[in-house]
Amino acid sequence: MALNVISLSKLLASGQPEEDIERLLFSFESLSDNGAAEDIELFLHKKAIQFEKVDLARTYLVMSTFKDVPYLAGYFSIANKPLIIQKKVYSKLSTSLQKKLMGFGHKTDQRNYECKGYLIGQLGKNYSVQAQVARQLSGKDLLELAYRKILEAHEIVGGRIVHLECQDIPALKKFYEGNGFREIKDFESPNGMCIFVKNISAIQ
Structure with a gap:
């Protein structure tokens, strides 16, 4: 199984017609009609290109081949974004977690704590018929x-944590905890x- 990661930014700059790129993005299908899946699909279909153009995030397409036919297996997006925690929230965290977070950040003012790092904004497998038959990519x-x-970005600009947001869905939370x-x-x-x-030291 060969998985190739292609930068959407580079794809847009390649001279390839944007309509062809959009067609590739629209080959991505979510698993079901729950809110989390819909958000993942909506982002790639409607927002990813615009986010690239205004430098809000970088999206990467994971391509593979099944029976000599290339297809989109999944994608993820990353932003260089600190985690901001309000003082009233921070004060309620366990002492061990406070120490862990403050080891990776600093107090910006009387209300906020800032932890430098990267946001995994989107992470999704393609559940199109072709992708499900191929079954070449896991979460x-x-x-x-x-x-x-x-880690490539970390080597250049630093940062100490990876963070992400997810809906309060037990299966999703179990996946990230695992x-x-x-x-x-x-x-x-x-x-x-x-x-x-x-x-970030845990992923090196």
Whole structure:
């Protein structure tokens, strides 16, 4: 099985017609009609190209081949974004987690704590008929590929944590916990999502 990671940014700069790129992105299908799956599909179909153009995030397409036919197996997006925790939330965290986070960040003012790092904004496997028949990519594979890109950025600009948001869905939370992420309890993102963190040293 060969998995090739292609930068959407480079693909857009290659001179290839944007309509062809959009067609590739629209070959991605989510698993079901739950909110988490819909968000992953919507981002790639409607937002990824715009995010590239305004430098909000970088999206990477994971390509593979099945019976000599190339297809989109999955994708992930990464942003260079610190994790901001309000003081009132931080004070409720366990002492061990406070020490862990403050070892990786600093207090910006009287209200916020900032931990430098990278946000995995999106992570999704393709569930099109072709991709499901091929079965060449796992969620863990996607995370490992995202880690490689994060480590490339880390080598250049530093940073200490990887963080992500996910809906309060037991299967999703179990997946991230099983891959070494720790949920920050009683802390939600502005859009009501659960926050998970992992030390970059744990992925090196």
